Amino acid sequence: MQWQESLHSSEIDLGLDRVREVLDRLLLNRRNFQLITVAGTNGKGSAVAMLESILLAEGYRVGTYSSPHLFTYNERIRLNGHAVSDDMICHAFDHVDQARQSTSLSYFEFGTLAAIDTFYRAELDFVILEVGLGGRLDATNVLDADVALVTTIDIDHVDWLGHDREAIGFEKAGIFRSGKVAVCGDANPPRSLLSYADSIGARLYRAGIDFEFSNHDKGWNWRGGKMRLYGLPLPNLKGEFQKQNAAAVLMALDLLPPDLKVSHESICQGLLRVRLNGRMQMIISEGGVQQVFDVAHNPQAARTLAKALQSDEKRGETFAVVAMLRDKDIVGVIQELEHVVDHWYVAGLNVNRGLSSSELRNVFDEMDVNQSVTEHDSVRAAHKAALSKAGPQDRIVVFGSFYTVAQALDHS
Secondary structure (H helix, E strand, C coil), X not given: CHHHHCCCCCCCCXXXXXXXXXXXXXXXXXXXXXXXXXXXXXXXHHHHHHHHHHHHHCCCCEEEECCCXXXXXXXXXXXXXXXXXXXXXXXXXXXXXXXXXXXXXXXXXXXXXXXXXXXXXXXXXXXXXXXXXXXXXXXXXXXXXXXXXXXXXXXXXXXXXXXXHHHHHHHHHHHCCCCCEEEECCCCCCHHHHHHHHHHCCEEEEECCCEEEEEECCEEEEEEXXXXXXXXXXXXXXXXXXXXXXXXXXXXXXXCCHXXXXXXXXXXXXXXXXXXXXXXXXXXXXXCCEEEECCCCCHHHHHHHHHHHHHCCCCCCXXXXXXXXXXXXXXXXXXXXXXXXXXXXXXXXXXXXXXXXXXXXXXXXXXXXXXXXXXXXCHHHHXXXXXXXXXXXCEEEEECCHHHHHHHHXXX
């Protein structure tokens, strides 16, 4: 992995020319699987997990590519719900390295091609690809999706995708294909996304227009076209917003070819079985303190996290452990959560693009945050300090990036 990171001049270099060139040299067999590509500012990881869980419940053979990982690189490439082995990954890396010849690839491009190589060599019915950044120029977009799903569109990665929803919406819509199915789970999509879909002749299905959900007792109902599903169980992912993600997933599944449909029973099983670490993941510590781990790192995700925390039963005090990357809207994230946090434990991230604890503390000082703020060198130290102060009626919320959650979970 370290060797791969040294191959290219920059960590992020959007574009498909180099990826296409190497993909052509891999000389893969004819594609026999249905491809579902998922993009979105937030919710794409949840959507991928639900798609995988439902399709596996139906008995299909499924390959899944997602990023980033929390603990081990193997998490990124899964066959039938299981992370692939080191040997399998290294074989795929070798195939990609031989095919690339002198072509320079970024870390993400190398990994994406390795996942594609793995999937083509397996006997699969479906492949699900989670877009890494944007959509139009992301390495996953080198393959044409049979079904393209965009979850939500909001401001993030502005240095690469643009500074407003219109610019970002255009980038997300880049995974759509002419004459193919496209699903948008954002009830208020940017005009750019709608215009792009129309200009290329994609068959776009929109939340609130072509499909919708409603609450029903302790579950929910779903409508899409002529299809109605009643009494569905809540997804096994915490947060009211997960029904919005699940509704878009059901629309994507409903648009599959007739010989690849899924049953009501498999949908229910898949929703009940779905797992996804680091998304509103709850753990109770030995001392009885509720801990919530969420990878929220942009204002929209922070707003969703805040709503979920507010809707939870009244507790004591809330201790927030936060560490972030420097290219994020840090002020926007803090503002969304400030009203639900009583004590802040800010930490440094010793990774590429990571903010030091002092830099993050300066942001809090400049914002004149009213709550107490303590500074810690590492996530582990901040998490340990929060645990030492929180009582059984309190809760600890860990958020800010995948790195933050991974380091805190490893400490738990």
